[in-house]
Amino acid sequence: MIKLFAISISILSLSLLSSCRKKGCTNPLADNYDDKARVDDGSCVCKAVSGVKPTPYVLNIPDLFQQYLPSPRIPNDNPLTNEGVALGKKLFYDPILSDNNTLSCAGCHMPAYSFDDTSSFSTGINGLPGKRNAMPLVNLAWNYGRFNWDGSGDSLEHQAFEPVRNELEMHEDWIDAVSKLQASVDYPNMFKLAFGTSTIDSVLVVKALAQFERTLISGNSKFDKFLRNEVSLTSQELNGFSLYMNENKGDCFHCHGDPVNPLWTDNDFHNNGLDATFTDNGLGDVTGNSADNGKFRTPTIRNLVFTAPYMHDGRFNTIEEVIEHYSTGLQNSPTIDPLMKKVGSGGANLNPTEKADIKAFLLTLTDSSFVTNPSFLP
DSSP, X not given: OHHHHHHHHHHHHHHHHHHHOSTTOSSTTSSSOOSHHHHHOOSSOOOOOOOOOOOBOOOOOOHHHHHHSOOOOOOTTSOOBHHHHHHHHHHXXXXXXXXXXXXXXXXXXXXXXXXXXXSSSOBOTTSOBOSSOOOOOOSGGGXXXXXXXXXXXXXXXXXXXXXXXXXXXXXXXXXXXXXXXXXXXXXXXXXXXXXXXXXXXXXXXXXXXXXXXXXXXXXXXXXXXXXXXXXXXXXXXXXXXXXXXXXXXXXXXXXXXXXXXXXXSXXXXXXXXSOSSXXXXXXXXXXXXXXXTTXXXXXXXXXXXXXXXXXXXXXXXXXXXXXXXXXXXXXXXXXXXXXXXXXXXXXOOOOHHHHXXXXXXXXXXXXXXXXXXXXXXX
């Protein structure tokens, strides 16, 4: 009886193992990953066995972040390691993930532009423009909510998955992308060092990319140094900051934060009065709730000098145009954010001096060391 029971258990175990395997991969979610439900489903995971143990990576967190922000969001199933970050960095700059091996993640998220693009709509491998302006990759380890302009990514890992298979971007099949990585000289061993298996799959690829992207921390602007009592601000910069914080003037801080939020974004979604009618519903297309139509994620205003053009569709080429929108250009619509309370008069109606002062303050949020940090460069 005991022998028959043991045989039954063995057969069941082999059956479960077989059901986990897909195209020889060690992860049941590999190669045909579809959505968050698949990525989070741990009910049938074939774990690789290895004696390799990667080295924990220590994030360089600015003092102000430690003082005012919660801990970075690091998933339990994807801790930062030196080997994982190095792998993610190599993948980020490698065009191997695109169909014709010409476009890498860095092709649309360029370090010199605060990991943003200079085009209103980034162009994919087939010469087709995307649907929205690329977002800068800055301080993403502190985004506890949704990713992308429309909130379609609910984790950094999930967000990293989509561009590879998007026909307007890299336009590659994940099975083919993984096959190329598996056949390469370097990658199998790098995955072995980072994750304990040389068998590559799409889940491990996006985990590595997410690890590298979580290291992209910017916290050394002139305003940061001012808060650390290292430098002084000019009278124009100080007046610009006062206008930024004034609810009857710039009133910018409700969405973009104040000195106790060094991210300079609330990472939330707002209709900021760009249009009276929408050609792009933004968050509404993701949630299916018409009350979310026209809402887009608030981008950080760190490093604005590097991240033009602005807004989800790159409609504004200069910081002056952005300020003018909030001064005189607000458009009313059913879902406009209540924070745009002066929509009836077009906006805050700032005078030329006030506009110049606000710009002067915004430029103090420029962190030039971020775009030249050798740890982030290829």
